Amino acid sequence: MSTVAVRVRGRGGAGLGLVAWLVGLLFFLPIAWMALTSFHSEADAAANPPSFTAALTLDGYRDFFGVSGGASPWPALINSVTASVASTLFVLLLAFPAAYALSIRRVRKWTDVLFFFLSTKMLPVVAGLLPVYLFAKNAGMLDNIWLLVILYTSMNLPIAVWMMQSFLAEVPVAVIEAAQIDGARLPTILARVVAPIALPGIAATALICFIFSWNELLFARVLTGVVAETAPVFLTGFITSQGLFLAKVCAASLVVSLPVLAAGFAAQDKLVQGLSLGAVK
Known part of the structure; x- marks a missing residue:
């Protein structure tokens, strides 16, 4: 050259x-x-x-923070942490074996299964709001944080399966076959063989699911009241008929964003590795 x-x-x-x-x-x-x-x-x-x-x-x-006599944000922040962390854990527990079946030990017509998962994200969220509200009302689950956990799990599960399927497809099959020869059963293979290799992809999936759950507003706004109010819903309380208190809203927005920023900073190396895994053959 x-x-x-x-x-x-x-x-x-x-x-x-x-x-x-x-x-x-x-x-x-x-x-x-x-x-x-x-x-x-x-x-x-x-x-x-x-x-x-x-x-x-x-x-x-x-x-x-309610020092001047206003409402305390801590219940809303605790609710957001509970809903985001719990739903992310449930998503990983469900998506990991599903992705294993769709990538390493592929089931029949696995591409159709992946398309079905993707098709569930094509429906606008607001289109399912009324049926979900009526179900929650009849089941007595309005203003219940565990209703949000169930909804966030179901909402994030399709994208988690799609992401983890591409990550697990990069796991060498020879390693799994060697573990099977040594007598390892499926739970052991998933926990001790596949999971360590696919850890960057799992971390990237968990971070994205956590962010989606933390930022969700529509369902939390409609289905919660006082007990299960989340941080994004609490933020909307600063926009009143008296006007927009810009400094207070900016302070609240920055505080509410800190958990997501901290999680992204802590897992940035795993996030980059996970999102780039399988991008280059």
Whole structure:
């Protein structure tokens, strides 16, 4: 390869890197602006044009955590953690053996099975809202956090099966056959052979299911009241007939986003490995 070609390729790589940084900053700027606004007073937050040198205060966070006498967000945050973590665990327990049957020990017409899982996501969520509400009402499960666990599990299960099927398809069959020769049974193979190899994919699937459950608003808004209220529903309480309290909303949004950001940061290496697994043959 000539020196000129190397230089052209180097400039092209630098240009793509610059574009990637610009796109990253484009996505990061709204979050940075939200974080800065959360430390302003309501008057400074509503100023037009906005002031970058406005005094900083923690009033928005005090109002969110109920220090000033408002409602406490902790019950809603605990409900969100319960619904998200429990549904994610149930999804993994159900999706893992299903993905194993569709990738390694394939069942008959496994492509039709995968299409059926995908077809369940084609129905708009709002289309199933009324039947689910009537069922929950007749079953006495309105304002019950375990109803949300069941709904989030059923909503995330199809995409989890699809993701984990592609991850488990990369597990060497020879390793599984060697374990079977040694006398290992299916539960042992799944727990001690397949799961460690597919751990990045499992982590990526768990993180995405957790994020989807944590951010879900429609069902939580309609099917819960006071007892099972989740964090996104609690956030909507800051939009009142008196107006939009921008600083308080930004503070609340930042706090509610922290668990998802922390989970993504903690599992970022597994997430990158899992999402790229099987992308290159």
